Amino acid sequence: MTDHRPAVRDIDLMAYADGLLDADPQRKAEVETYLRQHPEEGARVRDYAAQNNAIRRLYSPVLSEPVPERLRAVLDSRRRGWALGPVACAAIAAGLILVAGFTGWVIGQRGQSEPWSMHALVDQMLMTAERPYLISSSDSNRNLDQAMEGTTQPLDWLSHQIAVSLQPPDLTSQGFTLVEKRLVATNGPQAVQVIYATSSGRRLSLFLRTRWQDETPQFRFAEKDGVTMVYWLEGPLAYALAGQLDRQEMVDVVQTLRTSMRHQPQGTLSQIAPETASPDTLLVPQVTPTQPVPSKYP
Amino acid sequence: MDDLKWLIAREIPHLRRYALALLHDPHAADDLVQDCLERALRKRHLWRQCGSLRSWLFRILYTVFLNTRKTQWRDRQALPLEAIEFTLAASANQEAYVECREMAKALAQLPESQYAAIMLIALEGFSYDEAAWIQGIPIGTLRSRLYRGREALRTMGATTGHHGRVRRIK
Numbered sequence: 001m002t003d004h005r006p007a008v009r010d011i012d013l014m015a016y017a018d019g020l021l022d023a024d025p026q027r028k029a030e031v032e033t034y035l036r037q038h039p040e041e042g043a044r045v046r047d048y049a050a051q052n053n054a055i056r057r058l059y060s061p062v063l064s065e066p067v068p069e070r071l072r073a074v075l076d077s078r079r080r081g082w083a084l085g086p087v088a089c090a091a092i093a094a095g096l097i098l099v100a101g102f103t104g105w106v107i108g109q110r111g112q113s114e115p116w117s118m119h120a121l122v123d124q125m126l127m128t129a130e131r132p133y134l135i136s137s138s139d140s141n142r143n144l145d146q147a148m149e150g151t152t153q154p155l156d157w158l159s160h161q162i163a164v165s166l167q168p169p170d171l172t173s174q175g176f177t178l179v180e181k182r183l184v185a186t187n188g189p190q191a192v193q194v195i196y197a198t199s200s201g202r203r204l205s206l207f208l209r210t211r212w213q214d215e216t217p218q219f220r221f222a223e224k225d226g227v228t229m230v231y232w233l234e235g236p237l238a239y240a241l242a243g244q245l246d247r248q249e250m251v252d253v254v255q256t257l258r259t260s261m262r263h264q265p266q267g268t269l270s271q272i273a274p275e276t277a278s279p280d281t282l283l284v285p286q287v288t289p290t291q292p293v294p295s296k297y298p
Numbered sequence: 299m300d301d302l303k304w305l306i307a308r309e310i311p312h313l314r315r316y317a318l319a320l321l322h323d324p325h326a327a328d329d330l331v332q333d334c335l336e337r338a339l340r341k342r343h344l345w346r347q348c349g350s351l352r353s354w355l356f357r358i359l360y361t362v363f364l365n366t367r368k369t370q371w372r373d374r375q376a377l378p379l380e381a382i383e384f385t386l387a388a389s390a391n392q393e394a395y396v397e398c399r400e401m402a403k404a405l406a407q408l409p410e411s412q413y414a415a416i417m418l419i420a421l422e423g424f425s426y427d428e429a430a431w432i433q434g435i436p437i438g439t440l441r442s443r444l445y446r447g448r449e450a451l452r453t454m455g456a457t458t459g460h461h462g463r464v465r466r467i468k
Contacts, residue, residue: 011441014448020425047452054401055420062315068328071310074335076301 008034013041017048122207122229122240168194169206169260174253176204191240204243204253218255221247230254302345306338309355312422316356319417320363333366334359350428355434356418404454412447415440 012031015221017023021028035042168178184193184207191209219232228250229242240256313334315326337358340346345354405413430440436466 010445014441014444015426018419019423027464044452048448051448051451052415052420053399054397055405055417057332058401059319059417059421062318063311065311067307067314070330071314071332071335072307074332074339075307129439157335 013045014048017045020051032218049225122205122242169257171196171204171253171260175199176253176258179203203246204241206257207240208241209238221250223247234258302340302342302351305351306335306355309352310335312352312357313359316417316421317359317363319421320414330359330363330366333362335364349416353424353428353432356422356424357434360414360432361434385432400455401451404451408447408450408452412443412450415443416447419444 003051008031010032011022012021012027016028016031016035021031035045168181171177175182177198177199178194179194179197180193182193183190193298196204196206214280219230222229222231226244227242228245228247230250231238231240232254233239239257241250241257243250245253272283309330317330317334318324321327321330326329334355338355341358345351359436405416408416415429415433418424418425418432424432426437426440426444430437433440437441
């Protein structure tokens with residue numbers, strides 16, 4: 001706090017209670033010594049800390065509220081209707097860390113520590129009854145739907161988490177059309193799953209999840225039992241992509257995805273995701289587990 | 299550019315919280331945050347990459363608060379309880395409820411300069427240097443306001459003192 005290390009003063013006790021001496025271990029030790037010698041001052045320090053705690057309890061619930069649309073719109077300044085302006089797209093692209101789910105689980109098997117657990121989510125889905133659902137549309141979806149959590153506005157939910165609007169990328173150029181969007185969760189934080197399918201029934205799943213750590217974005221591939229997975233981080237999101245494609249096809253899809261997120265033309269988004277036009281008041285920040293999964297999106 | 303927007307977006311919940319603490323009116327608080335965000339984007343070239351974006355945003359918020367309040371907004375209401383009543387009602391812990399009410403009443407008695415300084419430190423965990431810069435005052439003034447405000451709170455018995463754990467919010 002000070003250069004000449006004077007006797008402990010009120011300001012030091014205050015800084016100590018505020019946790020501001022953590023960066024100055026020597027001064028912190030001096031204050032603690034002083035407090036041992038002057039127990040009556042300890043009450044003051046405890047009071048200051050208790051004040052901080054009470055004030056936080058008073059106002060901190062605001063932090064978990066969804067960010068109002070009008071505030072997000074400020075950062076999304078060129079947004080019009082449901083289309084995204086270039087700035088928003090860029091923010092989204094940065095935000096959409098494609099947790100392309102492909103590779104995650106192999107990485108897990110290698111024993112590497114993953115700061116983001118997207119691979120665990122995809123792995124679990126592949127190992128369980130989700131597997132046929134993930135890669136093929138030939139099976140009945142009914143039971144799986146009942147087993148999964150979901151809401152009708154998963155991307156809006158995610159958008160609220162990162163305070164940036166999100167739209168599902170357009171993969172029609174690769175032959176994949178949007179089939180479904182839903183929230184999924186295992187043991188970790190929730191993710192949004194966007195499912196695409198070709199006319200022949202081949203499926204592709206894109207997973208999106210927020211990430212707040214600052215890991216270096218990098219692509220990771222994995223293959224298992226004919227399913228290819230890709231994981232990557234970009235902006236505020238983690239991405240995973242999983243499907244029965246070979247690696248080159250997967251690379252093409254990833255490139256299309258990233259390009260699509262950055263350069264979504266205005267006017268096409270409403271065709272992709274008409275349901276995102278629901279009023280802001282209907283959006284839910286949390287998933288209700290009992291809520292049935294919507295069957296299919298147009 | 300995009301990274302900057304993302305970084306700004308991350309601070310929105312914290313800006314809303316401090317704005318609510320200043321104004322005690324959720325709608326006016328969001329107005330304030332919106333002004334702050336618009337100004338930040340307009341003046342993004344003024345943000346020095348070496349500095350803290352967080353401090354810069356809070357400085358803008360506080361400056362807008364001081365400027366617009368004179369013409370547009372009423373003075374701080376006597377009791378901040380209304381704005382946070384919903385929060386208190388949601389608390390199942392009766393003891394915490396009482397403690398929060400006491401704190402809210404005591405905070406309402408403080409001069410605004412002391413109040414704003416305390417909220418900045420207690421809620422957002424800024425250093426005293428950062429807080430002084432955000433409020434545009436000398437650090438000695440900031441410390442003085444903090445000290446006097448906190449002693450006043452103690453005198454009013456705003457805390458029960460049994461939650462002594464020191465914690466920082468980043």
